[in-house]
Amino acid sequence: MKEELNTLEQTVLNDYKYGFVTDIDTDIVPKGINETLIRLIWAKKNEPDWMLDWRLKAYTQWQKMEEPKWPNVTYPAINYQDIIYYAAPKQKGQLKGLDELDPELRRTFEKLGISLDEQKRLSGVAVDVVMDSVSVATSFKKQLSEIGVIFCSMSEAIQQHPELVKKYLGSVVPMTDNYFAALNAAVFTDGSFCFIPKSVRCPMELSTYFRINAENSGQFERTLIIAEDDSYVSYLEGCTAPMRDENQLHAAVVELVALSKAEIKYSTVQNWYPGDKEGHGGIYNFVTKRGICIGEHSKISWTQVETGSAITWKYPSVILKGDGSIGEFYSIALTNNHQQADTGTKMIHLGKNTKSRIVSKGISAGYSNNSYRGLVRAGKGATNARNYSQCDSLLLGDKCGANTFPYIEVKNTTAVVEHEATTSKIGEDQLFYCKQRGIDTETAVALIVNGFAKEVMNQLPMEFAVEAQKLLAINLEGSVG
Amino acid sequence: MVDVNHFKDRFKQLQSASPDGQIARIRLKGFDTFSKTGLPAPRNEEWKYTSISGLFNDKEYHFAADDGQPVFTRSDLDAIRLPGHQGANELVFVNGWFMPMLSAIRSPDDQLTVLPLEDAAKGIYKKQIKEHLGQSSRYIKDGIHALNTSFIYGGVFIHVAKRRELQYPVYLYHLSDAREHHTLCQPRSLIYMEEGSKMQLVETFKTIGTSDSFTNQVMEIVVNNNALIEYYKIQNDAANASQVSTTHIRQIGRGYAHAVTITLNGGIIRNNMNLILEAAGNEAHLYGLYMLKGHTHADNHTLVDNREPGCLSNQLYKGIVDDNATGVFNGKIMVQPQAQKTNAYQSNKNILLSDNAGINTKPQLEIFADDVKCSHGCTVGQLDETALFYLRTRGIPIENARAMLLEAFTEDILDQVKPKLLRKHVKQLIREHLSIKK
Incomplete structure (x- = not known):
């Protein structure tokens, strides 16, 4: 309780504490997207020829596509020619060790509380840090490589493990999957790459930290995680951006591949700058995340806490192809002020005895709009497929909206699919109970909201759970009364 | 693809035959929408799982207007008469036109008035027609609904007088003549329930003949304060009979609606059941049962729009889908910002019996008020x-x-x-x- 009180006090003074800008030399290319730009990115990243073909193909497709209009969000048209597609902190040559990192950059990440220094060895998290368009540092690389785990930036993977990248890149999210995925395929600049070999249980949490720093830039990163037979990995992702008046675009793609009996646990705490109280500025978070359980008895689990971004548009999905595979989706989406979120999941059951579970908790406050949109499909071959979905919405205030759009498509007689959803507000009796015991309204609301979200919180790795809990309290600040 | 021009000629004929008044203006607006939108395609979110454009491929439907007088006699009716018809008001539509000759009104004049829409628009019910006919277009903006609106002619106006409880139920029979050619029927009706009135309404459909029939029906029901409507729709037609059936109930006073839709056999069936709760404290119950075999495709769309505080609505739809049939359920509950203290419940339960059958269900909540209790649940499964x-x-x-x-x-x-x-x-x-x- 004391912890929460402190957080609230802090946030009265500072609404979005990650809103600072780092003054750092940045290598920036001119605004706008065209073939020259794509060649330029390709050249800057020193990529092999097949990558250029791939990017150009995606670009051609992208030009033919239309921006999706179906999400339940509204925003002014994005001018794709007014975005900087590549911005990289300048570095002098190849780094030998983390000691050589620009001190300004190092300070930035210290402020954000990320252990670039290995002094925090005890925390036991390997971090890959992506600033604007490129990955700037990866920690614990050596220890990981000893057991065969590859954890590096995407650019490095393209250079050093082209056979793996070539095999899996675009295999889960094809370049033409959707408008933003195609854009990402054409201009993606970096991201994390992670490969867990056979029978290895990754000894530490792997983590990527995304930070947008440069003005007018967009961030287009691509993450690829491959877990071979009988392996396990837990992966964390966090993101922040400075406070700016303009909207910035973040269009990422994440692909997960789980082979036989492999398990991938992917957790996100998304805290991009949500814009100010009047709804100016903030990040457009248009992300495509998808995993495929190729092998038998494999498992992919998505956990997300979405508190930031002006607009969130993302559906972490699982294709359950292998027999007996399992997909899970746990989500908390909190919107306040003028934020809009259209988020959910897709569970595509193809294999026999596949199972999936969806738990989604939406919390809307202020003038925000929060939608759950999900699809559960049991194909003809999905004998004994089983799904359970639960989406609950909590409304704080009468100016906000909560919507649910669950799609359920069943083609197999042995499949069992259940869905339930509720929408309600915080009970007067619950509030009264708290207040009677001397807890003020704001703290009581935070308490009740945390309880509402507990089922999902429990799924988060410990390192994130504390942060996420604080985030919920911070973002609700000022929404009561 | 449907040729808009084909309809255009018909529309012009109809407009020039009866060019005057309110109804002609509504038709014109409807046709304007239809020519802009055409028939709904699967990319239209509301028509994602149901395609009716295939029904119009290489097929020319005869309009009711082609035929002039109907070819059925009272004895043809016997085949579809519902039990209890001796003690009921029977209204007969043939190819979408109301047929006073075949109909029988048994309730006294001071309780129930049944008039062709055109006559009602001229007489003492002018006001009701003006205010309430075509209100469903505000909610349903697709081409197929507009097509019905474009050809409002030969419909019926049913008026239940103030504080009158109808002793006899009203039975509506829709007959389609598909003996010689494919037939398009577009029945239209407006039902006005005055304050404190009460009515039971039963509707059923029958296609005679082996050619195809397509019924595109719109029924608007207006319920005033303390009025009560019980509405039953029974769909058990042949596989050559497809239909889009829209029932748009507006509860403009604090009233009560109870609607049950039973769907058994047919071709492609789409039911739009709209319930607009426009006054505080309204109560409504919607029920549906679809038991599908063969190649029947049934799509139940419900919409409950809570516009004022304190309304209660409850929906329960159940389906059993076998063979190559497809069952679709799309239930939408909307709660507008001013509709505090809304209670809205929805449940959809399905049993899938064949691997060639499919169920697509999409319960939807759109809520903009905070002091509400809304829930929905749906299941797809098998027998225990x-x-x-x-x-x-x-x-x-x-x-x-x-x-x-x-x-x-x-x-x-x-x-x-x-x-x-x-x-x-x-x-x-x-x-x-x-x-x-x-």
Whole structure:
């Protein structure tokens, strides 16, 4: 309780504490997207020829596509020619060790509380840090490589493990999957790459930290995680951006591949700058995340806490192809002020005895709009497929909206699919109970909201759970009364 | 693809034949929408799972207007008459046109008035027509609805007088003549329930002949303060009969609506059941049962729009889908910002019996008020193995055991059919459908 009180006090003074800008030399290319730009990115990243073909193909497709209009969000048209597609902190040559990192950059990440220094060895998290368009540092690389785990930036993977990248890149999210995925395929600049070999249980949490720093830039990163037979990995992702008046675009793609009996646990705490109280500025978070359980008895689990971004548009999905595979989706989406979120999941059951579970908790406050949109499909071959979905919405205030759009498509007689959803507000009796015991309204609301979200919180790795809990309290600040 | 021009000529003919007044203006607006949007395509979110454009491929439908006088006699009617018709008001539509000759009004004049729409628009009900006809277009903006609106002619206006409870139910029969050619029927009706009135309304459809029929129906019901409507739709037509059936109920006073839709056989069936709760404290209950076999495709779309505080609505739709049939349920609950203290519930339960069959369900909540209780749930599953086993251990053959359990599954919807004779009739239809002998 004391912890929460402190957080609230802090946030009265500072609404979005990650809103600072780092003054750092940045290598920036001119605004706008065209073939020259794509060649330029390709050249800057020193990529092999097949990558250029791939990017150009995606670009051609992208030009033919239309921006999706179906999400339940509204925003002014994005001018794709007014975005900087590549911005990289300048570095002098190849780094030998983390000691050589620009001190300004190092300070930035210290402020954000990320252990670039290995002094925090005890925390036991390997971090890959992506600033604007490129990955700037990866920690614990050596220890990981000893057991065969590859954890590096995407650019490095393209250079050093082209056979793996070539095999899996675009295999889960094809370049033409959707408008933003195609854009990402054409201009993606970096991201994390992670490969867990056979029978290895990754000894530490792997983590990527995304930070947008440069003005007018967009961030287009691509993450690829491959877990071979009988392996396990837990992966964390966090993101922040400075406070700016303009909207910035973040269009990422994440692909997960789980082979036989492999398990991938992917957790996100998304805290991009949500814009100010009047709804100016903030990040457009248009992300495509998808995993495929190729092998038998494999498992992919998505956990997300979405508190930031002006607009969130993302559906972490699982294709359950292998027999007996399992997909899970746990989500908390909190919107306040003028934020809009259209988020959910897709569970595509193809294999026999596949199972999936969806738990989604939406919390809307202020003038925000929060939608759950999900699809559960049991194909003809999905004998004994089983799904359970639960989406609950909590409304704080009468100016906000909560919507649910669950799609359920069943083609197999042995499949069992259940869905339930509720929408309600915080009970007067619950509030009264708290207040009677001397807890003020704001703290009581935070308490009740945390309880509402507990089922999902429990799924988060410990390192994130504390942060996420604080985030919920911070973002609700000022929404009561 | 549907040729808009084909309809354009017809539309011009109709407009020049009866160019005057309110209805002609509504038609014009409807046709304007239709020519802009055409028939709904699957990329239209509301029509994602149901495609009707295939019905119009290489096929020319005869309009009711082609035929002039109908070719049915009262004895043709006997085949579809519902039980209890001796004590009911019977209204007959042939090819989408209201036929006073075949109809029988048994309730006294001071309770029930039935008029062709055109006559009503000229007489003392002018105001009601002006205010309420075509209001459904505000909610349904697709081309197929606009097509009906473009050709409003020969429809019916039903008026139930203030504080009158109809002793006799109103039966609506829709006959389509598909003996010689494919037929397009577009019945239209407006029902006005005055304050404190009460009515039971039963509707059923029948296609005669082996060519195809397509019925595109719109019924608007206006319910005033303390009025009560019970509405039953029974769809048990042949596989060559497809339809889009829209029922748009507006509760403009604090009233009560109770609607049950039973769908058994047919081609492609789309039901739009809209319930607009425009006054505080309204109550409404929607029930549906779809039992599909063969290649039948049934799509139930419900919309409950809570516009004022303190309304209660409850929806229960159940489906059993077999063979190559497809069942679709799309239930939308909207709660507008001012509609605090809304209670809205929705449930959809399905049993899938064949791997070639499919169920697509999409319960939807759009909520903009905070002091509400809304929930929805839906399930897709099979018969309970343990229950089947229990019955079989007692010597009941598996087929019978299955039928028993399925019949039990339909029971709670059947219970909502309140008129006794009708309930017995529907029960019989369900049993036949499940191949249960008497």
